Amino acid sequence: MHSVLPLQCRKHLDLYLWMAKCPNGPSVKFLVNAVHTMEELKLTGNHLKGSRPILTFSANFDKDSHWILLKEMLIQIFGTPKGHQKSKPYHDHVFAFSIVDDHIWFRNYQIAVPHNESDKVPRGSLEKMTLVEVGPRFCLNPIKIFGGSFGGPTLYENPFYVSPNQIRALQKKQKTGKYARKVKAKTRRKMHELSNPLEPDEFADMWKE
Template identity: 50%
Template sequence: MPTKLLKFKKGYLLLREDRMNHRKRRLSNVPNGPSVKFLVENVHTMEELKMTGNCLKGSRPLLSFDKSFDESPFAKVMKELLSQVFCTPRHHPKSQPFIDHVFTFSLLDHRIWFRNYQIAEETGALVEIGPRFVLNPIKVFEGSFGGAVIYSNPNYVTPSAHRRSLKLAAAGKYKERKEAKANLKHRIAEGPAPSNPLDDIFQTVPPEKAKGKEKLLFRRKR
């Protein structure tokens, strides 16, 4: 199970991949906490996206959070931890003294959506650089990388449970198809439906085929 620990000014970022290639990420404020555990979803690299945006190596990013991060205590904790991890430390020896890109964090569908944009020097417009990823919060712990659980996401569904629900849905559709096929065979075996004598009430003979008294039906009155 590959694991990587990244150190920042006020916290740590732990990346871990399990045997089913599920990427887990932990953000932690050291040494006293709190820390958050995420499931990383929908990762798209810069090489894969091939966006037109670009930024200089070592430049500082602006951090942009939507207003949803100020609407609940849980979201405020997320905002603070993300700020500590992704913000460039002051006077960092490997950082450049200018800003040319923006990290945006959006809280939507109980997940955190990350985007990286270049700030165009001429117009100030935003041009996406990449990468993209989604953080699905699992739990918030009181301590650093552990401790009491102070928040648990009620909307979180484990990948194994999601796969199981997809398999059950596929099995249900397969069962419905088999039952429909069996019912069709049963109806064919029973033969055609009995005829209804009322079906012939409104059937008339064409004039050219009328014979005997049937011709009186088509004779015009003078």
């Protein structure tokens, strides 16, 4: 069984990510938000190519069945199999997955040690280690979880999901309503001025030659 992560861009504005186990599933569709690249953030961390990440998850991944399923999929997709021929035999970075407001927030950190320490830190010496963010950052908003690969029965549908098209339509409607209120206020002000003309000022022209 293989894991696939295809990206889908719509209207040059909206980015969607599929996570699927092929050929039998399950699969999940996400809307990707708040993407920040390593170059954009100017992060100082770094780690070696091919090294295995440590995967960490916030405690609320275990509170509901759909989060438990997503956690298992993330472990299978992002976890490097131990002993893989192209992986390094150590860990030097951490993938952190956290659930906040029903979104999955991703962070990538380098495991750093003081420069005066040896390259290999003794087991249990966690107080000497620090985490330095490497990037990138992004946020995953789950839309649907399917029983099959890219389809099949719906196992979960996010009741809080609002599509980007609906958000843009609402923003446009709010802007239209704000503009209409400004026009009405300007019209009322003009009608008030016409119905309440100012008395002529006898001193208006006294400084004119």
